[in-house]
Amino acid sequence: MRKIYMILSSVLLILSGCNLRVLDPKSQTAKDQSFLVQFSFALMMIVFATVIVLFVWFVWKYRQTEENKHKIPEDEKGNRLFEITWTVLPIILLAVLAVPTIKITYEISASSSATPPNAVHIDVTAQQFSWTFEYQNGVVQTSELVLPKDRPVVFHLNSDDVIHSFWVPKLGGKKDVIPGKERRLILTPDEVGTYQGKCAEFCGKDHALMRFETIVKTQEDYKQWLQKMKQKIE
Ligand SMILES: [Cu+2]
Structure with missing residues (x-):
């Protein structure tokens, strides 16, 4: 265990000497970009957490027990509500992600912005x-x-x-x-x-x-x- 700590701390020491850090913004452009990284990461984590919770819940709920051992579930012929939900939700998420992404991309692009007069x-x-x-x-x-x-x-x-x-x-x-x-x-x-x-x-x-x-x-x-x-x- 002590060995692992020693290796980890020396790796940390080497890595902390690196000054090339992306999420430590010192300009408006870098701030906008790190906002986009954090925003998309947060959105992704919401999806990830939801999927993991549902996955664990279903595995638990439909596990084999003494009572349901020989039960064969009925055939489902689709579920309109579910199908609409999992089609519309990703569209909404992508739209939410697209608005700040497109806005910031255009704002920071030198080809779409005029040269500032005091530049x-x-x-x-x-x-x-x-x-x-x-x-x-x-x-x-x-x-x-x-x-x-x-x-x-x-x-x-x-x-x-x-x-x-x-x-x-x-x-x-x-x-x-x-x-x-x-x-x-x-x-x-x-x-x-x-x-x-x-x-x-x-x-x-x-x-x-x-x-x-x-x-x-x-x-x-x-x-x-x-x-x-x-x-x-x-
Ligand atoms: Cu080069």
């Missing part, structure tokens, strides 16, 4: 096996992405070679980066901090090394950082 634009280029981030004032950074808090950031995603996928789990879902086709992703970080990002599409032998740090700063700090970096290249 920061960053050109992101993926290449085997690193990331390049280019800011509007010409500053270029690799493997470190710096963002302002509470301002929409429009990422212009491009690839130099194969298909990659841009992913900062705490800020929102991934977006494939496709060579020859610019894709857009809009995220608004709402908490200062450092978040892990990585390539989420297997892209070759060093794919696992395609990680980057995302540092969210206050708007004032972000401005100062941009100016400092600009002076460095001048």
Whole structure:
């Protein structure tokens, strides 16, 4: 038993060191997405619990006893009420799931939403096996992405070679980066901090090394950082 505890605690220790957490949202997009995950999970658990309760109940109710041992039940020729119920219920459940899913999907999709006027634009280029981030004032950074808090950031995603996928789990879902086709992703970080990002599409032998740090700063700090970096290249 002690051995199991030791193995479990060391596994926990290793896993807790991982900063790539999906359900720890630090932007509105990530919050909306984790709401969808939790909402669909809750709905699924209602169905799961109902099925398990009915299953256990029926197994218990129709178990073999001394009295019913030789009883053969009568033939049932269908039950309209039951048949309507188990046809209509899934339709209602799917409709309930569809409303927030479609609404949120459209809201967070960069292709269906207009560019916010106060947005920061960053050109992101993926290449085997690193990331390049280019800011509007010409500053270029690799493997470190710096963002302002509470301002929409429009990422212009491009690839130099194969298909990659841009992913900062705490800020929102991934977006494939496709060579020859610019894709857009809009995220608004709402908490200062450092978040892990990585390539989420297997892209070759060093794919696992395609990680980057995302540092969210206050708007004032972000401005100062941009100016400092600009002076460095001048
Ligand atoms: Cu990649």
